[in-house]
Amino acid sequence: MSAVTGLLQADPADATLVLMLGASALMIVLVLVFAALTLVMRLRHSRTAARLWRLERRWTGPLMDALADPQRIQALRKRVESSEESFLLRFLLRHYRQLSGAERATVCEIARPFLPRVERGLQGQDPENRAVAIQILGSLGLPRHQEVVLRALEDPSPLVAMVAARALARTGDPGHAEEVLASLNRFHRWSRAYLASMLAAVGPSVAPALRRTLVDHRLDPWVRAVSADALTELNDLESADLAAAAVAQTNDRELLASTLRLLGRVGSDEHLPAVEAHATSDDFVIRACAMSALGELGREEVTPRLIGALADSSPWVAIHAARALRRAAGPQLLQDVAGSEHPGSLVAEQVLLEPEYA
Amino acid sequence: MSEAIWSPLAWFNYLVIVYFVLLNGVYFATAVFAFAALRRYALRMKSIDLGDLLGSSGTLPVSLIAPAYNEEATCVEAVNSLLTLNYPDYEVIVCNDGSSDGTLAALTEAFHLVEAVRVPVSSLPTARVRQTYRSRRHANLWVIDKENGGKADALNAGINYCHTPLFCGMDADTLLERDALIRIARPFLEDSSTVAAGGILRIVNGCTVRRGQVVEVRLPNSFLARIQVLEYLRAFLSGRMGWDAIRASLIISGAFGMFRRSTVVAAGGYSTDTVGEDMELVVRLHRHCLEFGIPYRIAFVPDPVAWTECPESLSVLGRQRNRWQRGLVQTLIRHRKMLFNPRYGRPGLIAYPYFVFLEGVGPIVEIVGYVAFAGTILAGWARPLYILAFLTVAILFGLALSVAAVAQEEFTFRRYPRLGDILRLFGIAVLENVGYRQMMSWWRFKGAVTALTNRTGWGAMERKGFQESADRPAPAARSLKPSLTAGATREGMG
Numbered sequence: 001m002s003a004v005t006g007l008l009q010a011d012p013a014d015a016t017l018v019l020m021l022g023a024s025a026l027m028i029v030l031v032l033v034f035a036a037l038t039l040v041m042r043l044r045h046s047r048t049a050a051r052l053w054r055l056e057r058r059w060t061g062p063l064m065d066a067l068a069d070p071q072r073i074q075a076l077r078k079r080v081e082s083s084e085e086s087f088l089l090r091f092l093l094r095h096y097r098q099l100s101g102a103e104r105a106t107v108c109e110i111a112r113p114f115l116p117r118v119e120r121g122l123q124g125q126d127p128e129n130r131a132v133a134i135q136i137l138g139s140l141g142l143p144r145h146q147e148v149v150l151r152a153l154e155d156p157s158p159l160v161a162m163v164a165a166r167a168l169a170r171t172g173d174p175g176h177a178e179e180v181l182a183s184l185n186r187f188h189r190w191s192r193a194y195l196a197s198m199l200a201a202v203g204p205s206v207a208p209a210l211r212r213t214l215v216d217h218r219l220d221p222w223v224r225a226v227s228a229d230a231l232t233e234l235n236d237l238e239s240a241d242l243a244a245a246a247v248a249q250t251n252d253r254e255l256l257a258s259t260l261r262l263l264g265r266v267g268s269d270e271h272l273p274a275v276e277a278h279a280t281s282d283d284f285v286i287r288a289c290a291m292s293a294l295g296e297l298g299r300e301e302v303t304p305r306l307i308g309a310l311a312d313s314s315p316w317v318a319i320h321a322a323r324a325l326r327r328a329a330g331p332q333l334l335q336d337v338a339g340s341e342h343p344g345s346l347v348a349e350q351v352l353l354e355p356e357y358a
Numbered sequence: 359m360s361e362a363i364w365s366p367l368a369w370f371n372y373l374v375i376v377y378f379v380l381l382n383g384v385y386f387a388t389a390v391f392a393f394a395a396l397r398r399y400a401l402r403m404k405s406i407d408l409g410d411l412l413g414s415s416g417t418l419p420v421s422l423i424a425p426a427y428n429e430e431a432t433c434v435e436a437v438n439s440l441l442t443l444n445y446p447d448y449e450v451i452v453c454n455d456g457s458s459d460g461t462l463a464a465l466t467e468a469f470h471l472v473e474a475v476r477v478p479v480s481s482l483p484t485a486r487v488r489q490t491y492r493s494r495r496h497a498n499l500w501v502i503d504k505e506n507g508g509k510a511d512a513l514n515a516g517i518n519y520c521h522t523p524l525f526c527g528m529d530a531d532t533l534l535e536r537d538a539l540i541r542i543a544r545p546f547l548e549d550s551s552t553v554a555a556g557g558i559l560r561i562v563n564g565c566t567v568r569r570g571q572v573v574e575v576r577l578p579n580s581f582l583a584r585i586q587v588l589e590y591l592r593a594f595l596s597g598r599m600g601w602d603a604i605r606a607s608l609i610i611s612g613a614f615g616m617f618r619r620s621t622v623v624a625a626g627g628y629s630t631d632t633v634g635e636d637m638e639l640v641v642r643l644h645r646h647c648l649e650f651g652i653p654y655r656i657a658f659v660p661d662p663v664a665w666t667e668c669p670e671s672l673s674v675l676g677r678q679r680n681r682w683q684r685g686l687v688q689t690l691i692r693h694r695k696m697l698f699n700p701r702y703g704r705p706g707l708i709a710y711p712y713f714v715f716l717e718g719v720g721p722i723v724e725i726v727g728y729v730a731f732a733g734t735i736l737a738g739w740a741r742p743l744y745i746l747a748f749l750t751v752a753i754l755f756g757l758a759l760s761v762a763a764v765a766q767e768e769f770t771f772r773r774y775p776r777l778g779d780i781l782r783l784f785g786i787a788v789l790e791n792v793g794y795r796q797m798m799s800w801w802r803f804k805g806a807v808t809a810l811t812n813r814t815g816w817g818a819m820e821r822k823g824f825q826e827s828a829d830r831p832a833p834a835a836r837s838l839k840p841s842l843t844a845g846a847t848r849e850g851m852g
Contacts, residue, residue, distance in 0.1 A: 020747040027754030034761040035784060041768045042777060097409060128401030135405045162548075163405050191547045197416030233415065315479040319521075349475040355497045 055087050063095065063110070070106050077110065085114045089136055096139050111140040119148055127157030134160055138167020146176075153183045161186050169198045174205040181213055184223045192222070192254070196229030207236045214259075215242050221252035228258035232265050240267045244274045257289045264293030272297050279305055284314035291317060295324020303329050310337060310344020318344055322351040367730055368739065374727035375748070381716045382755045388600025389762045395603040396595065396770045399660060412444060412540055417547065418524050419447040420539060420616070423516030425509050426452055426530035430459040434468040436531050439570020441496055445539040449498035452530065453516045456485070456506025465501055469493040476500060478518040480619075482627035484511050490519065509612070510628035510635035517627055520619050527628075527636070529613045533562060533570055533665040541662035542616045551653045553621040553643055556610030557662035558594045560773065561587045563670065572665050577779045582675060585790050586668040588783055592763040595660065595770070602658035606709035608644070610656070612636030614664035621646070621654070632692070634685015641693045644705045661771065676801045683721065683805025690718045691809070721802035728796070753791045760787035 062076035080088050089111060096107045118141070121133045134152045137145040152164035161183065168176035177199060187195055199206060213219060213227040224246070231239045239262060246259040260278060263271055275297060278290040291309050294302040306328065309321035322344065326334050331352060338348040411417060422440055426433050433452070440450045454462050465471060474492035485507030493499035504515050513527050524546060526539065538557060545552045564578030577584055601607045612635065622628075625646040628635045640656060647654035669675040690713055696706040697714055731748075734740045764783050767773065774780060 017744055017747055020744075020751050023751045024747065024754055027751065027758050030758040031754065031761050034758065034765045038761070038765040038768045038780060038784075041765070042772075042780060045768075045772060097407065126401070128398055128405065131405035132401065135407075159402065159405065166410065189549045189551065191416060191418065191550050193418065194414060194416030194547045197414045200415075315477055319477060319479070346475050347477050350477050353474050353492070 052087055055084060056091055059088065059091060063092075063107075066110060067099075067103050067106055070102075070109065073106065073110050077113065080114075085117065089114060089118065089140065093136060093139055108140050108142075111136075112144065115141045115145060119145060122148065122152075127155075127160055130155065130157065131160045131163045134163045134167065138164060138170075142167070142171055150176075150179055153179060153186070158186060158189070162190065166198060169202050172202050172205070174202065174209060177202040177206040178209045181209055181223075181227070184213075184226060185220060188220075188222065192226050192229060192258075195226050196233060199226070199230040200233035204234055204236070207231060207234055207238065210234075211236070211239050211242055214239065214246060221250065221255040225252070225254040225258040228255065228262045232258070232262045235265060237266045240271060243267065244271045247274045247278070253283060253285065257285055260286070260289035260293050264289070264296040267293070267297050269297055269299075272302070276302075276305070279309070284312075284317055287312065287314065287317045288320040291321040291324045293324075295321075295327040298328050300329065303333060307333075307337065307342075307344070310342065310347055315347070318347045319351065322347045323354075326351055367734055367737075370726070370730045371734055371740070374723060374730065377716070377720065377723045377727070378748075378752060378755075381720060382752075382759070384712055384716060385596070385759050386755075388603075389596040389759060389766075390600075391603035392596045392599035392766060393762075393769070395599050396660065396766055400770050403661070406544070408537060408540055411544065411547065412446060415446070417446050417540070418543060419449075419522035420445060420543060421516070421520040421522045421525045421619075422448060422450045422528060422534075422539075423513055423520065423525050424450065424452050424528050424530040424532075425455050425512030425516065426457065426461050427455045427506070427509070427512070428457045428459045428461060429530045430457070430461045430464050432531045433461050434464050435570055436533065437465065437469065437499065439533050441499060442536065442570065443534060443539050444536045445543070447522075448539060449500060449522065450496075451516045451519060452499075452501045453512035454501060454503045455508070455512040456504060462501070462503055466491070469499055469501075470495045471501055474500075476502075476519050479521060480518050480623045480627075482514040482518055482623065484515040484518065487515055508630060510630045510632075513635070514627040514630070517619060517622060523619055524616055525619050525622075526614070526616045527612060528615075528664065529666065531667065532613045533567065533572060534614065535663045535665075536571065538614070538662040538664060539616075542614075542659055545655070545657040545659060546616070546618070549655050549657075552655045552657055553618045553647065554610055554615060554640060555617075555657040555659055556598065556607070556615045557664055558598075558660055559590055559611050559613055559664050559666050561590055561668045562665035563668055565665065567665075575773045575775065577774065577782055578668075578670075580670045581786075581789075582672065583668050583670050584782065584786050585794055586675075588760055588763065588786050588790065590668075591767050591783075592760060594658075595766040596759065596763045598658045599660055599766075601709060604704060604708065605655070606704040607656050607658050608641055608705060608709045608713060609637045610640050610658075611664075613666050614662070617643075621652075629692075632685055632688040633681050634689045637685060638689040638692065641689055641696070641705075644702065645693060645696065648702050648705075663773075672797070676797070679798060679801040680805035680808070683802040684809040686713065687718050687806050687809035690714050718806065721799050721806050724799040725803040728799075756791055756795065757787050760790070 058079055059076060062072070062079060065072045066076050092107050092111050096104055099107060115137060118133050118136050122130050124130060134149060138149045142149065149164050149167055153161050155161050155164070165180045165183065165187065168180050180199065184195065199210065210227040210231050214224050214231065216224070228243065228246070243259045243262040244267065247256065247263055250256050250259070256278070260275060263275060267275075272294070275290050275293045278286050279294065281287050281290065287309070291306060294306060303325060306321045306325040310318050310325070312318045312321065322334060334348045334352055338345050338352055342348070424436070424440065429436070437450060437452060452465060454465070471491035471493055473489055476490040476492075485505040487502055487504045489503045491501040491503065500519070502515055502519055504512065517525060524543065526542070528534070542555050542557045545555045561578065561583060562572060563580065563583040564576045565572045566574035566576070577587060598607060598609065615636065621643060622639065625639070625642050629638045629642070632638050643654070643656060646652070669678055690710070696702045696710045698711060699706045702710070731745055735742060735745055761784060764780060764787070768780065774783075
């Protein structure tokens with residue numbers, strides 16, 4: 001206190017000088033601390049890397065033995081000390097991703113005794129650490145730890161919930177996929193395409209749940225659109241009528257675009273009127289999706305509309321129409337357009353040269 | 359002494375001290391934010407399986423748009439490097455911006471280019487496009503040959519021909535790491551409101567490059583290039599990461615950034631009348647989204663790496679920094695409406711004032727400050743001890759920030775495997791304060807004055823080509839290119 005009083009009573013220049021000297025001392029301490037921290041981290045990382053390398057060398061042989069003969073799992077477990085468990089789990093996780101079937105099951109069995117400690121780590125406050133724990137449990141710990149992973153869908157952190165959702169979707173279990181679907185609203189910020197792909201990766205067994213979601217008007221249209229996109233990836237023929245009904249009823253842009261894409265993929269010519277109703281939409285995205293669907297569903301009867309759309313004010317609509325025309329009527333008509341003075345001749349030429357058609 | 363206190367010179371000296379305290383205070387704060395953000399990021403990445411993302415059909419298609427002007431020496435190797443990236447669905451669009459050398463011929467020969475129609479899907483104004491070409495060897499490689507219009511113009515032409523929802527703006531001679539695209543695209547998957555994401559630029563000088571990939575990371579031999587390694591670490595790991603932590607990033611490097619095409623088109627594309635088109639675009643994206651009430655996110659991601667060559671001569675470096683400063687000041691003047699405007703949230707209330715008062719005007723204060731300090735000493739108005747103490751604090755503060763940036767590198771990515779390189783970086787952190795910092799201030803001072811007096815001009819960048827291997831240097835593939843990279847200052851390496 002007396003030092004502060006002294007400083008205040010001193011000549012301003014002297015006080016400034018003292019402050020600057022104090023700041024210099026503080027900076028010197030900071031420089032030394034940061035430099036020491038850097039060197040300590042370097043040493044620590046080097047030692048960890050060397051230790052990991054030694055451990056992996058020690059474990060790789062027994063792991064290969066266990067994969068060849070699951071009776072020899074215990075031999076690997078015996079080589080793991082308690083301080084090495086986290087290294088082992090990372091090692092196993094890396095191999096788990098490269099394996100499949102019975103070999104994956106063997107890796108999970110090796111990890112089994114070490115997972116309760118990981119589960120206890122879920123009590124922590126740090127969402128990133130919880131996400132890592134769920135990633136390990138969701139890969140190496142299913143189905144034994146599935147309750148924990150399912151609960152993680154409700155975790156306050158969206159990161160943890162997404163790691164859990166991905167793990168559950170990877171199991172291919174439709175029951176798990178339904179749980180993920182029920183919590184889809186939590187992932188509103190995620191890319192729709194990514195979520196649809198994650199759900200479709202479950203396989204055809206998830207289709208009934210997706211269909212139920214698609215027709216549930218109480219749900220957010222965004223959730224229904226994700227379901228429609230997943231059904232499109234699955235080529236689910238049974239959802240054609242549901243998609244047609246959604247196309248007729250919804251005004252939501254995302255849902256309409258998704259259901260038009262779905263209808264184009266799995267619909268039939270009886271669904272043409274539902275699609276044609278949107279071919280003159282004011283929204284270019286909807287028009288483009290409608291053109292694609294027309295090309296999938298129709299034949300000669302849609303070609304006049306598609307040729308007209310080659311001159312659409314939106315280049316996206318024109319490109320979709322040209323690709324649709326190629327599908328509906330074959331290359332000849334498109335070649336005729338390309339060789340003419342039609343305003344869509346350039347688009348036609350581009351689509352004719354696209355590798356998937358050339 | 360009392361006469362001195364009340365003289366304008368003394369007041370100016372106090373202004374310099376306030377500037378110094380504020381500037382270093384902000385640097386220190388961003389470094390602290392960056393430490394916390396990097397720790398979270400490193401942990402977060404442990405729970406993310408990149409293979410899972412790569413295997414997903416839900417990744418968004420990307421176009422890499424690489425403007426090229428007189429890049430005959432390096433374009434084939436650079437494009438080959440771009441064609442080997444790990445990403446499920448991408449195409450490469452090289453925009454030959456009216457090169458007067460054999461850039462187009464080199465590309466045509468190497469990639470068997472043939473004329474092919476490609477329809478533009480937007481109509482950003484650009485110089486005339488002469489022809490579009492497609493590679494017969496790589497279906498995802500396109501070349502757009504256009505009349506010269508500058509980097510921004512070439513990027514706009516690329517955007518017009520971009521048929522994917524995302525595009526990556528880059529320099530034709532930038533080397534991307536194989537996982538760079540999936541890493542920089544991740545924010546777009548995790549948050550569909552993301553409109554732009556920037557990756558980290560690292561210095562390739564001194565590193566060994568094989569087949570377009572950096573296979574051995576080393577510090578450059580040139581002292582000037584080494585200083586820039588440290589600068590880039592400070593700018594990206596401390597600066598950009600820190601600003602991203604408070605959601606107020608104003609810069610994404612023109613050498614490597616990913617954007618949502620539709621938003622960029624709606625905002626009007628790259629500006630062709632500034633030398634800082636990369637920063638200008640990001641600031642405009644902020645304005646566009648905030649003015650139209652569009653939810654958005656502009657992210658910085660610290661691990662997608664793009665390697666770039668830095669200048670090794672003072673004259674080229676001086677021109678580069680002058681240009682960056684001009685770009686910064688031009689952008690700040692153009693969007694001055696954002697300054698302290700609550701409508702623009704954190705970018706307007708925190709980042710913009712920082713860039714205006716500390717980065718934009720800062721070099722002028724610094725240079726005039728050096729003169730004023732000298733005048734004060736010569737006039738006998740201040741004790742030399744006082745000036746010495748101030749300079750000591752200034753140098754130590756800079757040193758602390760530089761060492762902190764090295765610590766952040768060690769804490770996260772550890773790209774420099776040799777302990778000797780780390781120690782050399784510490785040495786550089788001390789030495790850069792003597793001469794280099796003052797030169798930097800002078801170049802930036804000149805850039806700021808030029809921008810404020812409305813004079814324009816292009817610098818030239820001397821490229822040496824990448825070093826093929828440590829024991830066999832590549833032939834000196836030199837090309838002079840116009841300033842293709844604009845950015846900003848200590849916080850914003852182009």
